[in-house]
Structures are given as C-alpha cells and as structure tokens.
Amino acid sequence: MTKPLVDIRDLNVTFSGERTVHAVNGLDLSLAPGEVLAILGESGSGKSVMLKTLLRLLPPRRTAISGMISVDGVDVLSLSGRRLADYRGRTVSMVFQEPMLALDPVYSIGDQIAEAVMRHEGLGRRAAMERALDMLTRVRIPSPERRLKVFPHEMSGGMRQRAMIALALACRPKLLLADEPTTALDATVQIQILLLLRELQREFGMGVIFVTHDIGVAVEVADRIAVMYAGNVVETGTVAEVIRDARHPYTKGLLAANLHGAVKGARLEAIRGAPPALERPPEACSFAPRCDFADERCRTAPPPVIVPGPGRRVACVLADRLEAAE
Amino acid sequence: MSATDLAPVAPLPDRGGPQQPLVIARDLRRHFPIRSGFFGRRTGTVHAVDGVSFEVVKGETLGIVGESGCGKSTTARLLVGLIALDAGDIIFDGDRLGDELSLRELRRGVQMVFQDSYASLNPRLTIEDSIAFGPRVHGMSEGQARRRARELLASVGLEPARFAGRYPHELSGGQRQRVNIARALAMAPRLVIFDEAVSALDKSVEAQVLNLLADLKEERDLTYVFISHDLNVVRYISDRVMVMYLGEVVEIGPAEAVYARKAHPYTAALFAAMPSMDPDARTEEPPLAGDPPNPIDPPTGCRFHTRCRFAEAVCTAVKPALASVPGEARGGEARAEAHVAACHMLVAGSGHSAVGAAA
Amino acid sequence: MAVITESIAAPVERTQGYWSGVARRFRRDPVAVGCAVLLLLLILAAIFAPYLGLADPYAGSMARRLRRIGTPGFPLGTDELGRDMLARLVYGGRLTLFLGITPVVAAFCIGTVLGLVAGYVGGRTNTVIMRLVDVFFAFPSVLLAIAISGALGAGIVNSLVSLTIVFVPPITRVAESVTASVRSLDYVDAARASGAGAFTIVRVHVLGNVLGPIFVYATSLTSVSMILAAGLSFLGLGVKPPEPEWGLMLNTLRTAIYINPWVAALPGLMIFVTSLCLNLVSDGLRSAMNVRD
Numbered sequence: 001m002t003k004p005l006v007d008i009r010d011l012n013v014t015f016s017g018e019r020t021v022h023a024v025n026g027l028d029l030s031l032a033p034g035e036v037l038a039i040l041g042e043s044g045s046g047k048s049v050m051l052k053t054l055l056r057l058l059p060p061r062r063t064a065i066s067g068m069i070s071v072d073g074v075d076v077l078s079l080s081g082r083r084l085a086d087y088r089g090r091t092v093s094m095v096f097q098e099p100m101l102a103l104d105p106v107y108s109i110g111d112q113i114a115e116a117v118m119r120h121e122g123l124g125r126r127a128a129m130e131r132a133l134d135m136l137t138r139v140r141i142p143s144p145e146r147r148l149k150v151f152p153h154e155m156s157g158g159m160r161q162r163a164m165i166a167l168a169l170a171c172r173p174k175l176l177l178a179d180e181p182t183t184a185l186d187a188t189v190q191i192q193i194l195l196l197l198r199e200l201q202r203e204f205g206m207g208v209i210f211v212t213h214d215i216g217v218a219v220e221v222a223d224r225i226a227v228m229y230a231g232n233v234v235e236t237g238t239v240a241e242v243i244r245d246a247r248h249p250y251t252k253g254l255l256a257a258n259l260h261g262a263v264k265g266a267r268l269e270a271i272r273g274a275p276p277a278l279e280r281p282p283e284a285c286s287f288a289p290r291c292d293f294a295d296e297r298c299r300t301a302p303p304p305v306i307v308p309g310p311g312r313r314v315a316c317v318l319a320d321r322l323e324a325a326e
Numbered sequence: 327m328s329a330t331d332l333a334p335v336a337p338l339p340d341r342g343g344p345q346q347p348l349v350i351a352r353d354l355r356r357h358f359p360i361r362s363g364f365f366g367r368r369t370g371t372v373h374a375v376d377g378v379s380f381e382v383v384k385g386e387t388l389g390i391v392g393e394s395g396c397g398k399s400t401t402a403r404l405l406v407g408l409i410a411l412d413a414g415d416i417i418f419d420g421d422r423l424g425d426e427l428s429l430r431e432l433r434r435g436v437q438m439v440f441q442d443s444y445a446s447l448n449p450r451l452t453i454e455d456s457i458a459f460g461p462r463v464h465g466m467s468e469g470q471a472r473r474r475a476r477e478l479l480a481s482v483g484l485e486p487a488r489f490a491g492r493y494p495h496e497l498s499g500g501q502r503q504r505v506n507i508a509r510a511l512a513m514a515p516r517l518v519i520f521d522e523a524v525s526a527l528d529k530s531v532e533a534q535v536l537n538l539l540a541d542l543k544e545e546r547d548l549t550y551v552f553i554s555h556d557l558n559v560v561r562y563i564s565d566r567v568m569v570m571y572l573g574e575v576v577e578i579g580p581a582e583a584v585y586a587r588k589a590h591p592y593t594a595a596l597f598a599a600m601p602s603m604d605p606d607a608r609t610e611e612p613p614l615a616g617d618p619p620n621p622i623d624p625p626t627g628c629r630f631h632t633r634c635r636f637a638e639a640v641c642t643a644v645k646p647a648l649a650s651v652p653g654e655a656r657g658g659e660a661r662a663e664a665h666v667a668a669c670h671m672l673v674a675g676s677g678h679s680a681v682g683a684a685a
Numbered sequence: 686m687a688v689i690t691e692s693i694a695a696p697v698e699r700t701q702g703y704w705s706g707v708a709r710r711f712r713r714d715p716v717a718v719g720c721a722v723l724l725l726l727l728i729l730a731a732i733f734a735p736y737l738g739l740a741d742p743y744a745g746s747m748a749r750r751l752r753r754i755g756t757p758g759f760p761l762g763t764d765e766l767g768r769d770m771l772a773r774l775v776y777g778g779r780l781t782l783f784l785g786i787t788p789v790v791a792a793f794c795i796g797t798v799l800g801l802v803a804g805y806v807g808g809r810t811n812t813v814i815m816r817l818v819d820v821f822f823a824f825p826s827v828l829l830a831i832a833i834s835g836a837l838g839a840g841i842v843n844s845l846v847s848l849t850i851v852f853v854p855p856i857t858r859v860a861e862s863v864t865a866s867v868r869s870l871d872y873v874d875a876a877r878a879s880g881a882g883a884f885t886i887v888r889v890h891v892l893g894n895v896l897g898p899i900f901v902y903a904t905s906l907t908s909v910s911m912i913l914a915a916g917l918s919f920l921g922l923g924v925k926p927p928e929p930e931w932g933l934m935l936n937t938l939r940t941a942i943y944i945n946p947w948v949a950a951l952p953g954l955m956i957f958v959t960s961l962c963l964n965l966v967s968d969g970l971r972s973a974m975n976v977r978d
Contacts, residue, residue: 018710042528043499156617157394186393187555188599192612213529216601220608239605257529259558260603264581267540268562270533274498406878433880446871450893456872459889460879506875513879 011067038222046231110148230286389564437510443502500531579665589667717969740769785911788848800860904967908960
C-alpha cells in the first residue's frame with residue numbers, strides 16, 4: 001500500500017466566541033495520491049471547516065485544533081511563517097465557490113497567475129507569463145492570449161471559475177481542495193467545470209478533495225465518497241459502493257432526498273428534524289435523534305466503526321445488520 | 327374552516343369555474359433599460375421577459391425551469407405585480423389586470439415565497455408579526471391577525487407557543503422558509519409562486535418542505551407555480567413544465583411528456599447537463615459549451631442558435647413559434663395540456679434540414 | 686387538532702429582542718464600554734456643573750495668571766486671565782458638547798427624512814435630492830462651515846445653523862444608501878406583495894432597519910462636529926469671549942504655550958479625548974448591531 005497523500009487522524013476543531021461550536025469531532029480521513037475524494041455533507045456538517053483546517057485558514061485566536069494532519073509527509077499543524085506560505089499554493093491549493101471573492105479585482109488574470117508562479121517557483125516574469133498562458137489554454141478559455149489581460153469582473157461566471165482553476169493549478173500542487181466550486185453556476189456550466197476538473201486531475205495526477213452537498217456532483221467527479229455528519233465521517237467507500245449500497249441511515253436518507261427517480265405525488269422519505277447545533281462535543285451517535293433505527297446503544301455511546309470491506313467504513317451499530325437484511 | 331377565515335381576508339371565490347385557467351399570461355414583456363453616464367443615457371436593454379405566454383390551470387403545479395438570465399424570476403414578479411408590465415396581459419380567473427382587477431386585488435389572489443429565507447423576513451419583527459402584517463394591512467383586527475398567524479404556524483409545522491415570539495435569526499433556514507410559506511398563506515391566496523424557494527435548503531430539509539407543500543396544496547385547494555433549477559425537484563412536484571431561455575418560452579408540456587421527449591434542443595441540453603447518478607455512466611461530454619449569453623440585446627432569430635449544435639441559417643433569420651410537438655397524442659396549440667416547443671426542426675416546411683429528425 | 690388549538694392559545698415564549706442582543710454584545714467590548722462611561726461622566730459633569738462646587742469660571746485675577754497644574758486651590762491651574770481652569774473646562778464642556786451634538790441631531794432628522802424619501806421612492810426624486818446633496822460635497826466640510834458661518838455672521842445660533850447644513854449631506858447620503866439596500870430586500874417585496882402602501886411599508890419594515898446604521902454614522906459625526914464647532918470658535922466665528930468653550934479656550938491660551946504649555950494644552954486634550962471616545966463608542970455600536978454573527 002502506498003503512503004497516503006493526506007492523512008488526518010482524530011482531528012478536532014472547536015470554535016469559541018459568542019457560542020462554542022464543536023465543528024469537527026474525531027475525524028479520520030485519508031487520501032491516496034492521485035485520488036479524488038468527494039466530501040458529501042449538508043450545511044453545518046463540518047466539511048468546509050475541515051477543508052479550511054487543511055489549509056490552516058482558520059483564525060487561530062478563536063479556534064482550537066487537535067489531532068494530526070499530514071499532507072505529503074508534512075505535519076500541517078506545526079507549520080508556520082515561510083514554510084506555511086510555501087505549503088499553501090505549492091503543495092496544496094484551493095478553488096472556492098465564489099471566484100469573484102477569491103480573485104483579486106485589481107489585477108488582470110495573467111498577472112495574478114504569473115505572480116503566484118514567480119513567488120512559489122522563482123521564475124522570471126516572461127517564463128511566468130508563458131506559464132499563465134499555458135494554464136489558460138489548459139482550462140480551455142477561448143482566445144487565451146487576449147484573456148491574459150482581462151480583469152475578473154470582465155469575465156462571465158464560468159470563465160471566472162476556469163480562471164480560478166488555472167490560478168490554483170499554476171504551481172502544480174500535489175493536492176487540490178475544492179469548496180463547492182460549481183454550486184453557484186448554472187447547470188450547463190456546472191457540468192463543463194466538473195468535466196474540466198476531472199480531465200485536469202488526470203493530466204496532473206494530483207489528489208483532489210472536493211466538498212459538495214450534491215450527490216450527483218460527487219458521482220461525476222469522485223473516485224471515493226466520504227459522507228460527513230455533525231463533524232465526523234459517517235460513511236466512506238467508492239462512489240459505486242456508497243450510491244448502490246449505502247449502509248448508514250443518514251446516507252440512505254440523503255440518497256432518497258435527492259429525488260432522483262422519486263415518484264410524483266408519492267410522499268418523500270424525509271429525514272426528520274435538523275442537524276445538531278454541536279455546542280457540546282457529541283457523546284453518542286449524533287444522528288440518533290433523527291434516525292428511525294436508533295436504539296439504546298446509539299444514545300449512550302459513540303457508534304463503532306464497522307469495516308464491511310476494504311477501504312469501506314461505516315460509523316453505525318446497524319451497518320452489519322442492515323447488510324444482513326438486504 | 328373556522329370562523330376567523332371568513333374575516334376580512336377570506337379566500338377569493340372561484341369565479342370562472344374549473345374550465346377557466348386561474349392565470350392566463352399573454353405575451354408578457356418586460357425590458358430593463360441600462361443607463362450609464364452622467365445623464366443616464368440608455369446604453370442597452372435587458373430583455374428580461376420577451377413575449378411570454380402561458381396558462382396556469384386551477385389546481386395544478388406549473389414548474390418553470392431555466393438558467394440564470396432566462397427570465398423565470400422576472401416572470402414570477404410580474405405575476406405578483408411586483409414589477410410592472412411593459413406589455414401583455416395577465417388575466418386572473420377571467421379578470422384582466424388593470425381594467426377588471428386592481429393590483430391590490432391581484433395580490434390578494436397571488437402570493438410569493440422567495441429564495442432567500444433570511445432576506446425575506448424583517449429581522450426586527452417577530453415571526454408572528456411578520457405573518458400578521460398582511461392581514462393587518464387588509465383591515466383584520468390585531469387579535470384576529472395574531473390568531474391567524476398562530477394557526478398558520480401550526481399548519482406549517484412550527485409550534486406557535488415556541489416560535490411566534492422568536493426573531494428570524496433564531497431560526498434555521500428550513501424553519502424560516504416555513505415561516506415564509508405561512509406568511510404567503512396568511513393572505514389566503516389561490517396561487518402561490520415559489521421562486522427557488524427550496525433551492526437554498528439542505529437536501530434533507532428540502533424533502534420535509536416539499537412534503538409540507540403537498541399537504542398544504544391539498545388542504546387549501548391551492549395552485550402552485552414552482553420555479554427551480556433542480557430538474558429532479560421540478561419533475562417530482564410539477565404537473566406541467568415550462569422551459570425558458572433568454573426571456574422566452576422554448577417548451578411547455580405535461581411534465582412526463584417533456585421528460586420523456588425533450589423536443590427543444592435546449593431542453594435536451596439542460597437535462598443532459600444534470601449530473602449522472604450512475605457511477606458507471608458518468609457524463610463524458612458537456613452538452614453545451616460556454617455560459618448562457620446575457621439577455622442584453624439577445625441574438626436574432628432563435629435565441630438559442632448561438633449554442634445549438636443543430637443551428638442552420640434559418641435559425642439565425644427566423645424566430646420559431648411555439649408549435650405542437652409532432653407525434654404527441656394531444657394536439658392543438660391553445661390547449662393547456664398540449665406539449666409545444668419553439669424549434670424549426672418541429673415544423674414541416676420551416677426550412678430546417680432536420681425537420682422531423684430531431685430528438 | 687385539539688393539541689394545536691391548545692398550542693395557539695398557549696402563552697408565547699418571548700425570546701430576547703434585537704436591542705437586548707445589541708446591548709449584550711456591546712457590553713462585551715471593554716473599550717467601547719469604558720469610552721461610553723467616560724462620555725457619560727463628561728456629559729453629567731457639564732449638565733450639573735453649577736452644583737459641583739466649582740470656582741466661578743468667569744472670575745479672573747491678574748495676580749494669579751497661568752498657574753501650573755496642581756497649584757493649591759487651582760487643581761488644573763489658571764488661564765491667561767487667572768480664571769480657574771477646572772471650572773472653565775467643566776463649564777466649557779456644556780457649550781462644546783451642545784455645539785457638537787445639536788447640529789448632528791438636527792442634521793440626523795433632516796438627513797434621514799431626505800435619505801428615506803430618495804432611497805425608497807427612487808427615480809427622479811432620488812436624482813434631484815442626491816444631485817443637490819452632491820453640490821455640498823464639492824466643498825470640504827471645514828471650508829463649508831467657515832463660509833456659511835462667515836456669511837451668517839458670528840454667534841452661537843449661526844454656527845449651529847452652519848454646522849447643521851454641513852452635516853445634512855453626508856447623513857442624507859448614508860440614509861439613502863441604507864434605505865435603497867433595505868428596499869431591495871425580499872421582505873419589502875413581500876410586504877408590497879401583501880398590498881401594503883408605501884407609508885406603511887416604510888413605517889413597519891424600513892425605518893426600524895435603517896435608523897440603526899444612520900444613528901451609528903451620526904454618532905461618529907458628533908466628534909467631527911465638536912472639532913468644527915471648536916474650530917469656528919477658534920477663528921472667532923462661533924462663541925465669543927468670555928464664554929468658556931474648549932475651542933475658544935484653545936485659541937486664547939495659544940499665546941501662553943511657551944509659558945505654561947501643560948495648561949495651554951488642556952482644552953485640546955479635552956477635545957481629543959471626547960472625540961476619540963465618541964468614535965470608539967460608535968465603532969462598538971456598529972459591531973454590536975451586526976446581527977448575523
């Protein structure tokens with residue numbers, strides 16, 4: 001077995017301030033080099049917090065982080081100063097949901113990409129501009145020479161997202177983090193960006209962690225899916241395993257709520273209630289209050305992690321029984 | 327229904343009978359001028375809604391789909407009278423807006439639920455006050471309006487004693503959207519328009535709200551117009567579907583007919599762009615290239631010709647009219663149940679080489 | 686059904702309202718609270734000056750000119766005419782605070798109305814009001830205040846009028862932009878969709894949501910107003926001697942700067958501290974009024 005590119009062990013992230021929020025609770029996750037992992041979860045599941053922790057973007061004063069994160073053999077939580085700056089952008093880079101906020105409005109696209117390349121790789125300006133042009137070509141921006149000089153606000157939504165991907169990949173990171181990069185886009189543009197990401201991933205061979213709330217998007221881009229709930233991963237497996245043989249009641253509920261193939265007029269099997277506020281760290285299964293199958297074990301102790309197959313993990317006492325039932 | 331519902335804000339009576347469509351929208355047109363410079367010179371025109379006609383049959387749910395800039399939200403706001411029409415007619419249960427029906431009367435009959443559950447509630451008002459505002463404006467006494475607000479809270483699944491006194495920021499997104507639904511229902515409307523009303527909710531909460539909408543429709547004999555970009559949701563909830571592109575209707579028909587046979591190339595592309603749910607059959611080729619063009623000074627002829635792979639000379643030159651989709655059992659363009667689309671490939675003799683071969 | 690009916694009749698749980706939330710968040714900001722307390726003390730001292738057992742602020746004596754700070758009987762020394770500095774500073778606060786706050790209050794009322802109308806009605810009305818406001822923006826506020834005061838002549842009332850004119854445009858502009866942004870929110874559309882008239886919508890839905898931000902902005906203007914009022918007095922366009930007023934005192938003590946710099950600096954220090962406190966309180970209010978976090 002190869003060494004994982006990303007290895008997260010027992011990660012806890014707690015925000016303090018007006019309210020205390022235990023956003024991530026004992027999360028374990030790993031990503032093989034060149035693998036695409038989709039993190040599937042709803043708002044408040046801790047998926048975006050986990051992504052920001054990986055890039056060390058959380059405000060240190062209000063955040064308590066414990067556990068271990070290793071990316072490409074580097075202990076991320078101990079990084080600081082120059083080495084942190086090198087890690088961000090060189091080893092790992094990120095694409096955001098809203099490119100307008102992530103791109104600098106006062107520099108042209110070409111300048112922004114070239115600047116990143118010069119800073120991280122020490123290239124000269126001419127070589128950096130060539131790289132910028134190459135990147136714009138790779139993300140299939142039409143007439144890239146002209147677009148080098150264009151400012152973010154002069155581009156359409158889809159083009160901006162392509163430009164941001166070009167910027168993120170300009171320094172050939174080993175790991176790309178994507179935080180719902182297609183959520184704000186129209187359907188016909190979303191699919192273009194998803195296919196582009198899939199293609200570039202193959203070309204560059206990087207690992208990708210793709211955060212989304214949309215199961216369909218996860219199916220389109222990912223090799224594996226990790227379903228997050230209340231700050232922890234409740235189920236992981238390959239895309240096919242999770243879609244066709246979901247074991248955790250929450251995953252099953254999400255699949256039903258996607259309405260793919262729902263019969264018109266039939267009642268939807270909605271998950272009742274709402275996710276927990278996480279003001280205290282969970283002491284039992286966080287999903288138990290919303291779960292139709294919950295029993296005494298679920299309400300008293302954290303669920304065991306059951307491994308139904310290689311690379312597959314389900315945090316539910318019923319994972320085995322549900323399997324037997326089918 | 328209880329006595330309070332017969333108070334000032336009672337449901338409007340059904341005047342036209344079941345055969346009369348609840349809403350007939352005829353050739354709706356709304357352009358927004360773009361002004362710039364010191365003197366506000368007109369430098370362009372957004373063709374937000376450009377000659378849109380459709381009917382909403384009593385008791386049905388009409389789904390409207392399309393991408394940004396297609397005019398679906400503008401259409402919704404025109405129907406509630408939030409923006410004025412440049413041209414065209416809105417006929418509500420047989421009465422034409424303007425001469426036979428005042429704006430105030432229209433707003434009694436049509437209410438809207440917005441996408442942003444937070445922005446659509448006044449942060450300084452309690453939930454109860456927000457819901458009671460409409461009935462109060464229409465002359466209901468404070469006590470009656472409060473009572474109605476609490477009844478409605480209960481019927482959208484929020485316990486009145488716990489929620490009536492709360493402020494919007496103390497509620498979750500799903501709860502706020504329930505409040506918005508209650509607020510719309512407080513006016514006892516006959517038509518409720520949902521403008522991406524469940525799009526911002528988490529999937530598990532969205533399913534709860536969709537169930538609620540189905541219950542309320544049954545209970546209160548409502549008619550829905552449901553706008554969404556999520557084709558799965560629209561298919562689940564709608565009886566008929568209308569597809570819009572750049573301010574125009576490109577296809578309307580019964581939901582199952584449209585899903586079974588996407589007559590317009592744009593409809594086909596929109597459906598093909600939905601992420602696949604089958605890991606072994608992922609999408610390999612994006613159905614359309616580029617972004618939807620912006621509705622400022624749109625293309626001539628068929629507005630989709632710039633992105634359509636079947637486009638020919640005739641598409642640039644001549645605007646296609648809505649025509650019934652050949653091979654569909656129910657013909658007749660005027661009928662509400664008809665499946666119609668605006669594409670030259672559907673009309674014999676239109677000059678397109680692929681007539682009859684499409685889709 | 687019985688359960689629901691019972692629930693409708695049940696007393697409603699009251700949660701904390703908006704303003705108590707603001708108060709709670711404000712209390713957690715030690716700097717803002719400290720400044721607010723200091724300001725309150727200053728205002729109280731100014732109001733109750735005659736009852737504080739201070740020396741007569743007008744009674745001078747050539748024999749005891751420009752005493753140092755800490756002189757027995759004169760804790761803050763005396764000015765160039767031998768008047769007690771402590772008494773003059775406290776009494777001076779009356780005029781200075783009055784001259785600082787009154788024009789802002791007046792401008793707040795006028796500007797809010799103008800801004801509400803311009804922002805809510807929009808269109809041509811907006812253009813007329815806002816272009817008019819822009820004309821005043823062409824001049825720096827200090828120059829404008831001096832010009833108007835100069836034209837009207839010296840005196841307290843005239844300086845109040847000129848300062849009010851100076852502050853109406855910025856408040857109108859803020860009120861207009863806040864109103865326009867609230868007007869575009871869905872809850873205003875929802876209120877329109879329920880058939881309410883413009884006046885009702887403004888009263889119920891707009892006013893409550895725009896007053897806060899405008900008030901905060903006006904608070905920050907108070908410090909500017911105080912400095913301008915002091916400046917007008919300094920130039921001889923506002924308060925006339927022998928009235929105690931911080932700006933005027935700064936002017937008359939100017940000549941003593943080489944003889945007794947500490948005493949000469951005191952009025953300036955008061956202006957500085959008061960305006961700093963006003964700004965910090967207004968900052969604190971602004972962040973406390975942010976509901977979303």
